[in-house]
Amino acid sequence: MVTAPRFQEIRDWSPGYINVTPEHVTIMAECTACGATREFAREKLPSHLHFSLISEIEPHLKCSSCGAKAGKLRFGSYVA
Numbered sequence: 001m002v003t004a005p006r007f008q009e010i011r012d013w014s015p016g017y018i019n020v021t022p023e024h025v026t027i028m029a030e031c032t033a034c035g036a037t038r039e040f041a042r043e044k045l046p047s048h049l050h051f052s053l054i055s056e057i058e059p060h061l062k063c064s065s066c067g068a069k070a071g072k073l074r075f076g077s078y079v080a
Contacts, residue, residue: 005078007037013075018042019051026077029061033068040073 007028015021027040049057054073061071 003080005080007074007076008079009074009076014054015075017051017053018045018049018057021075024077025075028074028076030072030074031061031063031066031068031070032072033070034063034066036063036065037074038064 007026009028010025021027021042027042028037029040030037045057049060058071058073059069061073062069063071
């Protein structure tokens, strides 16, 4: 039986600025309103936010499930 990898968050860690997050770190966007999560696509970030603080990006995140602007970025990696 093959189990799907799960996301393991790095607790109490934030790079501050999005551009200093190492490429090997996976970023998950979580909606604090409905709990939906999905992988954050760095390449889809508007160019004016490429060198922004994480705290400046989060208010712009809109949930694709419920429409709320209550996003939180989580940093970590997938584990088996």
